Amino acid sequence: MTEGSIMSVRGLKKWFPVRKGIARLLSRRQEYVRAVDGISFDVKKEEVFGLVGESGCGKTTTGRLITRLIEPTDGKVYFESQDLLSLKKAELKKIRRKVQMIFQDPYEYLSPRMTIFDIINEPLVVHKITKSKVEEEKLVAEALESVNLDPNEKMYKRPHELSGGERQRVAIARSLILRPTFVVADEPVSMLDVSVRSGILNLMLDLKENYNLTYIFVTHDISVSRYMCDRMAVMYLGQIVEEGPTEDIINKSLHPYTQALIAVVPTIDTTEKRYIKAIKGQVPNPINPPPGCRFHPRCPNTMEICRKEEPKFIEVKSGHYAACHQYK
Amino acid sequence: MAVLEVKNLEAFFFTGMGVVEAVSGVSFKIDKEEALGLAGESGCGKSTTAMAIMKLIPPPGKIVNGEIIFEGEDLVKKSELEMRNVRGKKISIVFQGFSNALNPVLKLGDQIVEAILNHEKMSKDEALERARNILDQVGIEPSRINSYPHEFSGGMKQRVMIALALVCDPTLVIADEPTTALDVISQGQVLKLIKDLQGKLGLSLLLITHDLSVIAEMCDSLAIMYAGKIVEYADVTSLFGSPLHPYSEALINAFPPLKGPKLRLKSIPGSPPILINPPPGCRFHPRCPNTMEICRKEGPRLVEVRNGHYVACHLRG
Amino acid sequence: MSKEIFKALLRIKDKTIKKFKQSAMSNQVLVSVGLILVIAIIFLGAFASFVSPYSPLELGEDKLSPPTTVHPLGTDNLGRDVFSRIAHGTKISLLVAASAISVSLVLGAGLGTVSGYFGGFIDRVIGLSMDALFTFPVIILALAVSVMLGPGVTNTAIAVGIALIPSYYRVTRSLVLSIKERGFIEGTKAIGAGDFHMIIRHILPNCLSSLAVLTSFNIAEAIISVAGLGFLGLGIQQPTPEWGADLKIGREVLAAGAWWPSLFPGLLIFVMVLGINLLSEGVNAMFKVGITRR
Numbered sequence: 001m002t003e004g005s006i007m008s009v010r011g012l013k014k015w016f017p018v019r020k021g022i023a024r025l026l027s028r029r030q031e032y033v034r035a036v037d038g039i040s041f042d043v044k045k046e047e048v049f050g051l052v053g054e055s056g057c058g059k060t061t062t063g064r065l066i067t068r069l070i071e072p073t074d075g076k077v078y079f080e081s082q083d084l085l086s087l088k089k090a091e092l093k094k095i096r097r098k099v100q101m102i103f104q105d106p107y108e109y110l111s112p113r114m115t116i117f118d119i120i121n122e123p124l125v126v127h128k129i130t131k132s133k134v135e136e137e138k139l140v141a142e143a144l145e146s147v148n149l150d151p152n153e154k155m156y157k158r159p160h161e162l163s164g165g166e167r168q169r170v171a172i173a174r175s176l177i178l179r180p181t182f183v184v185a186d187e188p189v190s191m192l193d194v195s196v197r198s199g200i201l202n203l204m205l206d207l208k209e210n211y212n213l214t215y216i217f218v219t220h221d222i223s224v225s226r227y228m229c230d231r232m233a234v235m236y237l238g239q240i241v242e243e244g245p246t247e248d249i250i251n252k253s254l255h256p257y258t259q260a261l262i263a264v265v266p267t268i269d270t271t272e273k274r275y276i277k278a279i280k281g282q283v284p285n286p287i288n289p290p291p292g293c294r295f296h297p298r299c300p301n302t303m304e305i306c307r308k309e310e311p312k313f314i315e316v317k318s319g320h321y322a323a324c325h326q327y328k
Numbered sequence: 329m330a331v332l333e334v335k336n337l338e339a340f341f342f343t344g345m346g347v348v349e350a351v352s353g354v355s356f357k358i359d360k361e362e363a364l365g366l367a368g369e370s371g372c373g374k375s376t377t378a379m380a381i382m383k384l385i386p387p388p389g390k391i392v393n394g395e396i397i398f399e400g401e402d403l404v405k406k407s408e409l410e411m412r413n414v415r416g417k418k419i420s421i422v423f424q425g426f427s428n429a430l431n432p433v434l435k436l437g438d439q440i441v442e443a444i445l446n447h448e449k450m451s452k453d454e455a456l457e458r459a460r461n462i463l464d465q466v467g468i469e470p471s472r473i474n475s476y477p478h479e480f481s482g483g484m485k486q487r488v489m490i491a492l493a494l495v496c497d498p499t500l501v502i503a504d505e506p507t508t509a510l511d512v513i514s515q516g517q518v519l520k521l522i523k524d525l526q527g528k529l530g531l532s533l534l535l536i537t538h539d540l541s542v543i544a545e546m547c548d549s550l551a552i553m554y555a556g557k558i559v560e561y562a563d564v565t566s567l568f569g570s571p572l573h574p575y576s577e578a579l580i581n582a583f584p585p586l587k588g589p590k591l592r593l594k595s596i597p598g599s600p601p602i603l604i605n606p607p608p609g610c611r612f613h614p615r616c617p618n619t620m621e622i623c624r625k626e627g628p629r630l631v632e633v634r635n636g637h638y639v640a641c642h643l644r645g
Numbered sequence: 646m647s648k649e650i651f652k653a654l655l656r657i658k659d660k661t662i663k664k665f666k667q668s669a670m671s672n673q674v675l676v677s678v679g680l681i682l683v684i685a686i687i688f689l690g691a692f693a694s695f696v697s698p699y700s701p702l703e704l705g706e707d708k709l710s711p712p713t714t715v716h717p718l719g720t721d722n723l724g725r726d727v728f729s730r731i732a733h734g735t736k737i738s739l740l741v742a743a744s745a746i747s748v749s750l751v752l753g754a755g756l757g758t759v760s761g762y763f764g765g766f767i768d769r770v771i772g773l774s775m776d777a778l779f780t781f782p783v784i785i786l787a788l789a790v791s792v793m794l795g796p797g798v799t800n801t802a803i804a805v806g807i808a809l810i811p812s813y814y815r816v817t818r819s820l821v822l823s824i825k826e827r828g829f830i831e832g833t834k835a836i837g838a839g840d841f842h843m844i845i846r847h848i849l850p851n852c853l854s855s856l857a858v859l860t861s862f863n864i865a866e867a868i869i870s871v872a873g874l875g876f877l878g879l880g881i882q883q884p885t886p887e888w889g890a891d892l893k894i895g896r897e898v899l900a901a902g903a904w905w906p907s908l909f910p911g912l913l914i915f916v917m918v919l920g921i922n923l924l925s926e927g928v929n930a931m932f933k934v935g936i937t938r939r
Contacts, residue, residue: 054511096837108828193369198593227584264516266541
């Protein structure tokens, strides 16, 4: 584990076997969707670390691998010096008190048949933390207040009686009631209305201060990532192509893909009526990624070597890494 | 001359639980080759407005009042049969849920040809030729006319939707959240495509979305809707440069900027009102930082404050 | 725990009444008629001893007497009062059908849950056996099991119960499979819940309403199967009163001109099944309606 890091990921891979159609049954080679194909990064204590990329780049899968909601094909994940992937059931359950997840869809995530009280109380029940109803109510009320919801009003309502923003607050309260130290947030505001997003984002930042949390923030929206994160990693086709401090990635990006991503984001700034710059081509099939650098078919600066060799992930400037043949 | 002029449109849903006033007196116009953005959050009535223009509001919804003047004729007065001549041919619509619009068991070419032959008389070969052309225009290999929908990615399917919308040379294209389900790079491609085609084919565009930055890049003018009403209406530079309505200001400030100083985002407390038997007064007043006595009693009217810049607010109007 | 169940039942009652009022007039009629029929027959069975003028087993002198004031529905070939037989027969038929349903519900839903939740090898093994059973119509299956076990009240309940297991299995299994994909399941896993907690607190409660619907269909099926076995002479045996068994002896005297020993048991079967069908159709329609039109 690196100094000062609370989590270290090394060579993490998840390959999903492809189901065969009748025609493919004849071929003996098993094919895989290489959703996450060997990523490594460190997360420092109490920082917000962003995982940014298009849909299908593997960022969501990475989040689920770290929390062991799905099992990796290969690689290691160290949390506070413990090897997360080798933990057995009982120890994993204990770790879940420290490593929690916030999901994207506040409509699906909350069970429609349970009251808000039951939903937030459930982690306490699962881990047998409280001994009396009075204690449960106290903790749940505190949790609701910490996300700026009035317990007297909301405690016994059901999810469908709450707005999207309120539901996400409930989800956050539920994740935090066990007092975790590490939270993976998977697109926590993507499904919320625009005016509600800022409330949730600010809440997450406040909670981080109050409870000394470390976040991994997964999103496709680079503007949101800029607002929330101290450092970011940009993913493409299952790999990290660039990683570094947020402002460096936004203002001095190194990798052509990052540059394209930033150029293509529409902005409200109409003084500069920029025309939308588009990047050509589609994301290739993750079953058969292109040889060499995976981005080369769409890259404006392709060189001969890009077609043949995969670029190494190197530190180009202090703390700022990229995988691109332009940099040695 | 305006291609589309909507005057005082009212569309309500008559449900078992009450009357939902989804669209309450909306007026705007779109000129030839102009792109108008209709912005607002979910539930503000923008999609219902689009459906109203196409007269596709599902029951128990109905257009209750107002005029929709398209190329000089009031669509509200037209019959279903007459509307079939308009839809797909003179006004087309591109939806958000693209995967549902394409029939998975039919080849792409067949679906496009079907759309063409629905409105125009020509031989199947001529229609196929036109289909290949339109696929080429939206950046898809014409040879893929024999592919099935599941062979395409999300972004490509959305481009097929655009192709279907354009195949009969419409005058007005309505795009309802055309890129919301797409990632940022596919979004860039689709938006660029729409913009290019708009210029090339001289189309008028009604772009409906909650994403203000998309409207800033794509549209000439913009109307912001809240709770079934238009609260501010102006050209894009004027509105983003100096927003007048408190809701517009709040909405613009809700988008975290990519460059420039990183300030704490402000959020709007509360949530949009339920539109069943709405209370009197300005519909935004419970969430407004500048509420006055009159705001609780009387709904403000849309007035022109500067040249072409309209706002509905007791304080600023 | 029981307080929560009680509160849940109250909520269901209120919700049902609200949905009833919201549904269309024709539907309300459907539900009401069905309810009346079903309740009437259940009461008949429940209070059989009180309403029956005679014991169902009491042999009498007056054999094959048509309906009179003394015997309101006549007597059968052994002089037994048809009305009393029908009343007690109702009790027996309904109890046996209910036991059968309980057996099939518990076993079928249990196996379906295990199959759907754990998947893999267990699923394949159980699934194949169920598929084999499912190919037979319920009555044939009940017949087969009945032949193996022999006649009698308990065995009939078991036979019909086994025959209905596959339908519960299939429905529960596919329900569990789809519930497993719901977001809140993943969320509950993330907070550290184990399989047992997941199944009891999340998966089963979400199956209940569908299982209730299935049960309403299967009850009719169970009643008919019990009666069918009785009619074939395999199920409940004489002298125990039972609709099907009585129908059987009634049929034998039909040629002699006695219509009452067969008509009334048959009528009761018909009315009960009709009532159940009307009720379940109506209730299903009530709960499916979203925005209603007046």
